[in-house]
Amino acid sequence: MKQSKTAIIDIGSNTVRLVLYKEYGSAIEEFRNVKAPLRLRRFLDAESEMNEEGIQLLLEALRNFKEVLDYYEVTEVECTATAAVRQAANRNVIIERVKKETGFQIRLLSGEEEAFYGLSAVLKTMPADRGLTIDIGGGSTEITLFENRELKHSFSFPFGVVSLKEQFITEDRMKPKEQKKMAEYIQAELKKFDWLEEAPEGVIAAIGGSARNLANVQQLKENYPPLGVHGYELTIEALDELRAELSPLSYSELEKVDGLSNERADLILPAIEVFYQLAIHTKAKGLLVSSRGLRDGIMLERTKSGAWKTAEDVKRNGIKRLLTVYGHDAKHHYQMMKLTGNMLRGFEREGIMEVTGKERFIIEQSAALFYLGEYISSSSKSRHTFYLLINSLFDGFTHREKAYISLTASFTNNSTLKQYLEQFDGWFSKDEIQKMREYGSLLKLCFSLNSSKRSIVSDLNVKRKNDHIVITVYCEGSELAERYQSDKQKRHLEKALQKTVEIVFKRIEIN
Secondary structure, rough: OOOOOEEEEEEEEEEEEEEEEEEEEEEEEEEEEEEEOHHHHHOOOOOOOOOOHHHHHHHHHHHHHHHHHOOOOOOOEEEEEEEHHOOOOOOOHHHHHHHHOOOOOEEEOOOHHHHHHHHHHOOOOOOOOOOOEEEEEOOOOOEEEEEEEEEEEEEEOOOOOOHHHHHHHOOOOHHHHHHHHHHHHHHHHOOOOHHHHOOOOOOEEEEEEHHHHHHHHHHHHHHHOOOOOOOOOEEHHHHHHHHHHHOOHHHHHHOOOOOOOOHOOOHHHHHHHHHHHHHHHHOOOOEEEEEOOHHHHHHHHOOOOOOOOHHHHHHHHHHHHHHHOOOOHHHHHHHHHHHHHHHHHHHHOOOOOOOOOHHHHHHHHHHHOHHHHHOOOOHHHHHHHHHHHHOOOOOOOHHHHHHHHHHOOOOHHHHHHHHHHHHHHOOOOOHHHHHHHHHHHHHHHHHHHHOOOOOOOOEEEEEEOOEEEEEEEEEEEEEEHHHHHHHHHHHHHHHHHHOEEEEEEEEOOOO
């Protein structure tokens, strides 16, 4: 598929970042990320003017970004700025100098626009219908309330991790009194908005580097499977423990905490406090961490194609993105989906399997991704599929769903399934694991029925005769490869269902 390259420059209060994206139609994929932790907020003086040192650091970073853009031949660039420039009294001077000396035209985002793009990233990559989003920057914090997947309220609070640190922490270790004053200040700001009281008692979608860093720290503590941080649930209990463990530490001690970025070591405490106070204020169960944020929201808003009305839409778009990025065989994909649908309907009709609506959706997505890693190595396609899916960004799915799909879509036999399940100890019940085995075996049989990748199977029919299952396969062409592979692979389904499976091939004459 034809792809184009686009870049977003995000001039934030803490970090100035260049992110390069590849666009595949309605799908986007980040392929380079360059950052400069300038902390521009600290260069605002008493009159809120950014001094020359801060401006020069910004210009230097942007010149460097220009070289990166030239190297990758990216010509379509959107340069945005948030709180540090927005709050600067001399912002017009900054914008003019950047344009004159680097050629970049800064688009100054309002607090409302910043909140909108963050929310857009969440709604288009997470299965959330209602709740709150929070994006903590260096100089501002954007919070939104959304219902029925639409923005209802938003506000850009005049504090961020850098400004909170400057205001409340005087030395290299936060004192209990300073933490108390910071908490009181945050609560006082939150209480100014009645709509926060309307927030559902659930999980808050947390955007930005501070949320990702906290997720990294907690995952290392838990020895969490390598599922990434997008969609990770950081419970209020875990957040409370992190707050208790990290708050007494000095900056040098924080730098040694596993998973915590050195450049954020002195800013993580204000971030924890904001997250914690918002969770307490709204009686939330915790944070749902999003690795997608402002920049992704801007990119996704550029993409007008595709439906995003429901959580299932988001999940389908997420699967489509994975298939596009990994260059799937569209014809084989279509055949796999057709065979799986026919097979599943037959098994249900004959009372061999009972499938809920939720299970059906998961099976369909597993079928779409089945043996996706085949393009790396045909002989090790199960292992490569499992590794690719576990380590890929699954838009729209919970981590539990991601693990379930990855295990089902990489199924090869019961022993391998047990091996893959070792890192998910306690995640799934015996019944769920048995279902994975049944669905995985079914998908593997469907895969074998297109062994030659010629889509010669036009239809199939399933009939049950006591403990005997007869699958009649109708072909438009020579089925030698399909016959050999299906006879070989049906044993996995027989073992899973404890039934004998007979496959009968019938040739259809093509007019």
